[in-house]
Structure formats: C-alpha cells, structure tokens
Amino acid sequence: MPNAIEVRDVSRRFGDFVAVDRVGFAVDAGEIFGLIGHNGAGKSTLFKMMLGLLPVSSGEIALCGEAVTGPHFRAVRRQIGYLPENVVLYDNLTGLETLAFFARLKGVSDAPYAELLDTVGLPAVGKRRVRDYSKGMRQRLGFAQALLGAPKLLLLDEPTTGLDPEGIHEFYAILERVRAGGATVILTSHILAEIEQRVDRLALMSAGRLAALGTVAELSAAIALPVTVELTLAVAERPAALAALTEAGFEPASQPHGLSLAIDRADKPRLLAVLARLGEALADVRFIEPTLEAVFLGHRRDVHAAARETR
Numbered sequence: 260m261p262n263a264i265e266v267r268d269v270s271r272r273f274g275d276f277v278a279v280d281r282v283g284f285a286v287d288a289g290e291i292f293g294l295i296g297h298n299g300a301g302k303s304t305l306f307k308m309m310l311g312l313l314p315v316s317s318g319e320i321a322l323c324g325e326a327v328t329g330p331h332f333r334a335v336r337r338q339i340g341y342l343p344e345n346v347v348l349y350d351n352l353t354g355l356e357t358l359a360f361f362a363r364l365k366g367v368s369d370a371p372y373a374e375l376l377d378t379v380g381l382p383a384v385g386k387r388r389v390r391d392y393s394k395g396m397r398q399r400l401g402f403a404q405a406l407l408g409a410p411k412l413l414l415l416d417e418p419t420t421g422l423d424p425e426g427i428h429e430f431y432a433i434l435e436r437v438r439a440g441g442a443t444v445i446l447t448s449h450i451l452a453e454i455e456q457r458v459d460r461l462a463l464m465s466a467g468r469l470a471a472l473g474t475v476a477e478l479s480a481a482i483a484l485p486v487t488v489e490l491t492l493a494v495a496e497r498p499a500a501l502a503a504l505t506e507a508g509f510e511p512a513s514q515p516h517g518l519s520l521a522i523d524r525a526d527k528p529r530l531l532a533v534l535a536r537l538g539e540a541l542a543d544v545r546f547i548e549p550t551l552e553a554v555f556l557g558h559r560r561d562v563h564a565a566a567r568e569t570r
C-alpha cells in the first residue's frame with residue numbers, strides 16, 4: 260500500500276524568501292500525524308502544496324500514491340477532506356445549506372448533512388444562519404464540510420482554533436472515530452502541548468525547515484538537555500546547602516527563594532541523595548523538564564523559562 264502522504268525534499272520560495280526549505284516526510288495510511296510550528300513556520304504553505312493549490316518550487320508530493328501534479332490527482336482529490344486555516348463560510352446560508360453547498364462543490368451527493376452536524380457537535384443549529392454562529396461553531400461547521408463524502412485523507416489546518424477545551428476534547432474524539440473508519444489525518448497546530456498526546460507522530464517545522472520528526476517518545480528520548488532543579492531554602496540554610504552541593508560536584512546558582520541548578524538526567528539519583536541529607540533545611544524541590552517545543556522550535560536559550568510556563 261502506498262504512503263497516504265509522501266513529501267520529498269519540497270521547497271517553496273516567494274521571490275527570495277524560502278517559506279518551505281527541503282522538507283521531507285511520509286505519513287502512513289491510518290496515521291494521525293501532527294505538523295507543528297510557530298506562526299510563519301511554513302505549515303499552511305506546505306498544506307496548500309499538498310493539495311495542489313500552490314505549486315512547489317522544487318521537490319515532489321504524492322497523496323495516496325499519486326503525484327499532486329500528475330494526471331490522476333483529480334480522482335485522489337475527491338477522497339480528500341480539507342479544513343483551511345480560515346474557512347470561508349457564507350453568512351446568509353444556514354448550517355445545513357452550507358454543507359449542501361460544499362457537497363455540490365465537491366461532487367458529493369446525498370450526504371447525511373444533519374448527521375454530520377450532529378457528529379461535530381452542532382445538532383440543533385442546522386437551520387440557523389451562519390451569521391449567528393460563534394467562532395467555535397463556525398470552526399465545527401468547517402470541520403463538518405471537511406468530513407463530507409467520508410474522505411480517506413483529512414488535511415486540517417489549525418482545526419482547533421476558536422474551540423473551547425471541551426470542544427478540543429470532542430474534536431480529537433471525532434478524529435479517533437474518523438481514523439477507526441479508515442481515514443488518515445494530518446493536522447497543524449502551534450501548540451505542541453495540545454496535540455503531543457493525541458497524534459501518532461509529529462513533524463516540527465521551524466523557519467521553513469523540518470526541525471524534528473518522530474513519535475513523542477522518540478523526540479523526547481533525543482533530548483539530552485539538562486533538567487533544571489529549583490530548591491526552596493530558608494536564607495540561613497543556603498550556605499550549608501551550597502557547600503554540600505558544590506562538594507558533590509554540582510554547580511548551584513542563587514535564586515530569590517533558594518538555589519537552582521541544571522543537571523544531567525543521569526545525575527538525578529545522586530542529587531536526590533545529597534538533598535536527602537539536607538533534611539528539613541529544604542522546604543521544596545521542583546524538577547523542570549525542557550519541553551519538546553522549547554527544544555525543537557528554536558527556543559533553546561529559553562528552554563527553562565518555557566518549561567516553567569507550561570507547568
């Protein structure tokens with residue numbers, strides 16, 4: 260079976276600016292695959308090239324085994340559901356009319372519109388005009404149009420924008436059901452924390468380049484950055500703690516509430532043994548892990564601050 264998506268050494272330039280720079284990855288059939296990156300990383304540009312909406316400057320893309328530029332791609336396109344970053348909806352149409360409109364565009368007939376609205380959590384508003392929909396409701400309707408025709412491949416660009424936490428939870432539950440039905444999903448997000456436990460594999464893009472690719476476990480294992488440890492100590496206890504840690508080979512630095520140090524993961528047990536000897540002098544200990552986001556998306560100098568923010 261061919262890969263659902265194959266991106267081979269793809270670049271896209273706008274004038275002198277390189278928006279996507281020699282990116283390559285493959286997505287297996289049945290995978291939920293996340294494409295992560297900050298604003299401007301190149302995610303939407305890559306999506307548009309995958310759909311054949313934007314030509315590549317170099318490289319090749321194939322979906323379901325067919326080159327995007329090839330003669331058979333039209334047939335593949337009918338099996339693709341796409342949620343663009345900013346889905347354009349017509350305010351004067353109702354939810355049901357919106358789905359009927361997109362179904363005609365897509366050449367899908369007799370789609371179960373009401374059922375689809377139910378699936379995306381809009382069971383009671385099908386007859387209301389889109390102008391009265393909230394941002395989250397519009398996003399759900401956009402998702403429903405992507406699901407028209409039971410696509411084999413779903414490309415979802417920032418699908419959870421505008422959804423509240425419950426909506427985000429429901430969205431991923433629907434994705435799992437869609438996958439169970441045999442679909443492959445690729446979605447983009449800026450927020451790694453939101454999707455890292457919900458996708459099978461990730462590609463992290465930074466400034467047009469692929470910064471990392473793999474499962475969350477693989478990417479985490481690849482991080483060999485130090486763990487930050489923060490110790491809360493009364494002022495009077497600090498000199499003794501400083502001496503004990505220094506003697507054990509650590510390099511603590513003073514902080515407003517105590518000491519902080521960066522240690523190798525392997526040194527955790529040794530540090531804990533030193534801390535145990537400090538007894539009641541030690542009021543609190545915090546271990547701060549670097550996040551994947553901080554490591555791979557070009558925030559290396561800010562790794563520890565980012566870790567703190569996500570706690």
Ligand SMILES: Nc1ncnc2c1ncn2[C@@H]1O[C@H](COP(=O)(O)OP(=O)(O)OP(=O)(O)O)[C@@H](O)[C@H]1O
Nearest residue numbers: 273278296297298299300301302303304305344449
């Ligand atoms: N048509 C265009 N002409 C010139 N530059 C463009 C064009 N489209 C995108 N870019 C630039 O390419 C870069 C990548 O944009 P892209 O929209 O792909 O990023 P993104 O990762 O989807 O970001 P976001 O999360 O903000 O949507 C940006 O610097 C953007 O300004």
